[in-house]
Amino acid sequence: MYLSFSDRRGGKDDTVSRTTTPFKISPIIISLGLVSLFTDISSESVNAILPLYITGALGLSMVAYGFLDGIYQGISAIVRIGAGWTADRADHHKLVAFLGYGLSAVSRAGLLVATGFGAVTSIIAVDRIGKGIRTGPRDAMITEAAQPEHLARSFGVHRMLDTVGATIGPLLAFAVLLAIPNGYHAVFVASLACGVIGLAVLGIIVPARKRRAEILAQSAPASPQPVVAETARRLPFRWADLNNVGMRRLLLVAAIFGLVTIGDGFIYLVLQSRASFATQWFPLLYVGTNVAYLVLAIPLGRLADRWGRMRLFIVGHGALLAAYLCAALPSTGAAATLTCLLLLGVFYAATDGVLAALAGQFSTPASRASGIAAAQTVVALSRLLASVGFGVLWFALGREHAILLAAVALAVAIPLSVMLVRGIRLSQVTE
Numbered sequence: 001m002y003l004s005f006s007d008r009r010g011g012k013d014d015t016v017s018r019t020t021t022p023f024k025i026s027p028i029i030i031s032l033g034l035v036s037l038f039t040d041i042s043s044e045s046v047n048a049i050l051p052l053y054i055t056g057a058l059g060l061s062m063v064a065y066g067f068l069d070g071i072y073q074g075i076s077a078i079v080r081i082g083a084g085w086t087a088d089r090a091d092h093h094k095l096v097a098f099l100g101y102g103l104s105a106v107s108r109a110g111l112l113v114a115t116g117f118g119a120v121t122s123i124i125a126v127d128r129i130g131k132g133i134r135t136g137p138r139d140a141m142i143t144e145a146a147q148p149e150h151l152a153r154s155f156g157v158h159r160m161l162d163t164v165g166a167t168i169g170p171l172l173a174f175a176v177l178l179a180i181p182n183g184y185h186a187v188f189v190a191s192l193a194c195g196v197i198g199l200a201v202l203g204i205i206v207p208a209r210k211r212r213a214e215i216l217a218q219s220a221p222a223s224p225q226p227v228v229a230e231t232a233r234r235l236p237f238r239w240a241d242l243n244n245v246g247m248r249r250l251l252l253v254a255a256i257f258g259l260v261t262i263g264d265g266f267i268y269l270v271l272q273s274r275a276s277f278a279t280q281w282f283p284l285l286y287v288g289t290n291v292a293y294l295v296l297a298i299p300l301g302r303l304a305d306r307w308g309r310m311r312l313f314i315v316g317h318g319a320l321l322a323a324y325l326c327a328a329l330p331s332t333g334a335a336a337t338l339t340c341l342l343l344l345g346v347f348y349a350a351t352d353g354v355l356a357a358l359a360g361q362f363s364t365p366a367s368r369a370s371g372i373a374a375a376q377t378v379v380a381l382s383r384l385l386a387s388v389g390f391g392v393l394w395f396a397l398g399r400e401h402a403i404l405l406a407a408v409a410l411a412v413a414i415p416l417s418v419m420l421v422r423g424i425r426l427s428q429v430t431e
Helices: 027-047 050-057 062-074 077-090 093-111 117-145 148-179 184-204 211-219 225-234 245-259 264-275 283-307 309-328 334-361 365-397 399-421
Strands: none
Touching (some): 027 148, 050 062, 062 117, 062 365, 077 365, 093 117, 148 184, 245 334, 245 365, 264 365, 283 309, 309 334, 309 399
16 A cells, blocks of 8 residues: 555545544543543643643743643653553553553642642653653554544544543633632642542443454354353463554654644743733633634645545644744734634644544554554654754744744744655555
């Protein structure tokens, strides 16, 4: 098969029409979406006030914020592949995901007592490690529950529900800060409660399935069930399953883009400093981006399945480039700010779920969580470096020059990525 610039149907035979199978969303994907909804209310209510809390309440420098944002973006990389491997090897995706969600929920309690740089850094690290543990197994569960020809669209549905929570979270933080000036700890309490609710939904509603055994049972329906189960237990996980041209090129492109993707908090701080609006309105910047993501997640997921997942992934980074340029412009009007937030929403809707769908298509069923985790690990590590580096650039060059430099780097990365993925000959990942 080919990983062409218009890669479709996950690399499957395009002679089969995608319109022959009506789109149906699995209840498992809806349940996982609700888990993500409550978890994102928890995490994004904190994330929306984190730049202000660090630079204002704690009085830390922009370099310190860059380090913390790098931890937020990339520390999960140290466990992503290990968690994906564990879930694949044991065929217990839900159990591993539950551990990750539980770790993030527990970290919220730590924010209530943390006051110094070291304590806040440790708590952020624990929260992000929890995210690293849960994401690969959860996305593998989505991949297995989705219709292959509608994979990106199914991820779009999950990301839509996820983004509902990511929109409510900053609104919750805004409401708390509006009612209680400097009420950061009240936000942390609400965050903890929502995290516990999400964990309960996962534990009670989402079914735990041995997907590998189901796949083998479908492929050999005449075999006795004990034989199928025993074969499933013996089915090996091999890192070689991920060593195909499609996966290697995907990881390289993801790394290149990750190195030139700076954290949203930096962009929002640029917008705030340029427009000079009150700090209690700061969380609404996250709302603007998340509303755009919410509206566009399903349509762009559907477009990715029809038009090409890799193509849309690269075009989405074009929207990020436009957001950088919009933030760097001297204009201080509301229209420029809203345009920047819309572009960020387009970027996330075109890349987040699509990256997981791409990684899933280049992985075998026995290595799917590991494949998705590998792609997310590369992104997390590269964004960690990007955040730390951008914090230093901001300190050394100033915000306008730093963001313009990031825009130039991204402008170079886009055509480079196009050349890397156009017309590449692939071997089948199932060979």
